Amino acid sequence: MTSTIYIPRDTTTLSLDGEQVAANISKNAAESIQDIRLVRNGSRGVFWLEPLVEVATDKGRIAFGPVKPEDIDSLFAADFANACFDTLSAQQHPLYLGLTEEIPYLKKQQRLSFARAGIIDPTDIDDYIAHDGFKGLAKAMQLSNQKIVDEISASGLRGRGGAAFPTGIKWQTVLNCPAQQKYIVCNADEGDSGTFADRLMMEADPLMLIEGMIIAGLAVGANQGYIYLRSEYPQAHIILNEALNNAYARNFLGNNICGSSKAFNLEVRLGAGAYICGEETSLLESLEGKRGLVRSKPPLPAIEGLFGQPTVVNNVLSLAAVAHILADGAKVYADFGVGRSKGTLPFQIAGNVNCGGLVELAFGTTLKDLIDDFAQGTVTGRPMQSIQVGGPLGAYLTPDQWDTPLDYEAFSAIGAVLGHGGIVVFDDSVDLAQQASFSMEFCVEESCGKCTPCRIGSVRGSEVIEKIRRGDNVTDNLILLDDLCETMIDMSLCAMGGMTPIPVQSAMRAYRVQLNDQNLSTPTHAEQHQSKGGV
């Protein structure tokens, strides 16, 4: 009997010798004359168990992980390829994890966008259809443009890239623009450290993104789409292009989609290592073949976007969610979440944790619960000290802030951002002033240079923080830093300069608390400020 064995081919699996694991399995199978079918699926996002090797059984898939190349001999000795639920030898293998679906890390999640991740062969159209793929498109085909946009508005979907702008409003604006040529642009420039949800989507279920983009095209009357993918994601590039070619071959893309005589063409374009190109207007400049300088708004890209035409620019997860919203209806989606934060957000647990990975949950769980339920402590075994949420422009949160519910408004209320849902955990060895300095350095490195507060403010910022770290005129320099941050917040053209002060100030606040704890006699910055009668 042929056994079906799944080994992901996503970046994480490959980064941990996944290709060698697959090769060893094939070799062992050939040597022991076992008939196996190897499926290279996407990851389920349980990255601490990768490479996760699964065997199909009549009761579901049985998982083994994390598998190293040298484990394959012992897995074959345990006859793992013929594992059924009651094969004792396989169950006794130290890497045996039981049914994949029952792994608590997965079982506790609410997967809407990532329902198929790790289950299907990511580029196989039939597999996608067999798992409810293209249902949203079929529905959209029967609706008028306005009805599709209405459905998205009713779902309450907000941009998943970080800014959380209501997707329905954006689409409506583009729909209302009378223009011959409109564009759908997918922002796949996922540059935030601690985030990998877009990558996982593109590597595990790229057809869902493609479906969402086709629906967006139908909705607003655009016949051309671009996926702007960062060049740091070579594996996503390969998988996306395979999926795209397969979709063309089956007429889901092209000039006659599903025999409807409607057209939607799609191309993947590679970025070139510029974080700023994740900002939508910079991205559009880059797509046009220019330096990625941020544009002034207005005009909004929805009105004058790519090549001056009305353009929908949406994040990977927003567009993927569209496929699901159309398939199951706006209400099902809106029923998840709290307040104005509707649906689910894939949180990405990263950094110094034992169990990092993607956790898709409805909005509203607290950060603390998420970390307690999933992260399982630090790799270093030391206590957690600080958590940066929302990427390099997000705040460093101290333990007293971890009770905050994970929704856009609650985070905004404490001066933090949820952003793209990236969560980076640091242990107590973290030097927060050094992190603050790095945030400024990152802004120096990545500023497009168009506006002064960002371009020069970041250089001065990292100099001032270095002085503070050296103990050089600390009080005055702290005041100077606050002043500089204020200028950057108020005067920068985009979020790069405008939000860099968020990690800087939050980290410096925590750093000062740390200093005061160590030396209680040191007066606080405010006290010193008062005693000097201001500066």
Add this chain to the structure above:
Amino acid sequence: MDATSVRANEKILTIITPLKDKPGALLPILHAVQDEFGYIPSAAISLIASALQQTSAEIHGVISFYRHFHTQKSGSYRVEICRAEACQSRGSRILESHAKQKLSIDYHQTTADRNITLDPVYCLGNCACGPNIRIGNDIIGQVNVDKFDRVVDELCTSKVQIQ
């Protein structure tokens, strides 16, 4: 112009021609040229400029904006170390200084034997499994100091074998 540069120019033109009429063709062309040569040779710049009816200065301006594009030939291998926060929290600062010391170079430099060029990178999207490095199109996770040495030593050995 010698025969080699004539051939190189022909090669560059065969890369440019099918791409030049795409909307926003410059980045796709620069990627394709760099994929072929490992960097963007200066001869390519004027050819691209004339194909796109732009000035060489404009093409230079675009190349210099993006970290990914290089106008100098690198070592046989480009090793990129992730400097972003998630990798920092898992020890990438130690890895960085170890790598510089082991290779006796700083970022943006190439080893004396022209084997390895060291570059920083800001996030490879493998943030649950850092510290991460990238060599060519391969991303390698959980790179501690020992693993880095192993990987780099292998690169040096394979270079010797090729020679």
